[in-house]
Amino acid sequence: MAGKKYVYNEASLSFEEYKTPGKFRLLTLFGYLCATVVTAFVFFMLHSTYFPSQQELALKREMEQMKYHYESVTEQLDEMSSELAVVQERDRGIHRFMLGMEPIDEAVWNGGVGGSDKYANFAKFPNTGQMLVATQQKVDKLMLQLKIQKNSLDTILFNANKRADMIASIPSIKPVRIDLLKKNLNAMSGFGIRLHPVHKVDRMHAGIDFTAPIGTPIQATGNGKVIKAEHERVGYGNHVIIDHGFGYVTLYGHMSSFNVKVGDVITKARPLVW
Secondary structure (H helix, E strand, O other): OOOOOEEEEOOOOEEEEOOOOHHHHHHHHHHHHHHHHHHHHHHHHHHHHHOOOHHHHHHHHHHHHHHHHHHHHHHHHHHHHHHHHHHHHHHHHHHHHHOOOOOOOHHHHOOOOOOOOOOHHHHHOOOOHHHHHHHHHHHHHHHHHHHHHHHHHHHHHHHHHHHHHHHHHOOOOOOOOHHHOOOOHHHOOOOEEEEOOOOOOEEEEOOOOOOOOOOOOEEOOOOEEEEEEEOOOOOOOEEEEEEEEOOEEEEEEEEOOOOOOOOOEEOOOOEEOO
16 A cells, blocks of 8 residues: 555546556656756766866866966067067168168068968867967968068178179279389379370370389289280280179280280289289
């Protein structure tokens, strides 16, 4: 009798045992199951929060270390960007004051890397996506600026070498060493209008006369190439013409002899017996 329920049946005028419908029993069982699952989940969350496992503790420590290193890497990227900005400013100074070139365009230097979908893959990380995008943007911009700076330095090196070639080629020294001259340069016949030594009239003198013993070495006043080497009985006599490039040409005349030919490449201060 214990645990059983009875109901009065008016039709039979007797008590009959009450049996719970199967559908109701299933609903009751499902309710108990849901309550058990929810209770277990709450218990699991409370346990995970206040009593984490060793693996969870290790993972938490690792995440904290990763966060620390990430912040350190971000600071290093910012520092590298600042140092690169200093290099770029010095680059601008070299362009402006030393080589007479236009500096790097600010719009190019601070331009973006392009691509609207470049960081689309980071969107699937709701918690760290924006952080990853910001970091990747810094890296991409730094890489772009490094590439621009490298190209700029290559240009500077090319123009510096070209400038060095020009400086070495421009006639800038005397063709005869001053210690081998018989008299000072100031006492010689210079460039300009002078009294012709034979005709005794004022005429233009298109050169500078150096008086030296026969066979005195003559040196090229700058790097260049021989474009003329001729023996003549009149005019400049034995003479050589060197093309130094950059719009400069020098002529060496009235020599006792010379030992170069057309096409020879000559370097500045090279001792020659012409």
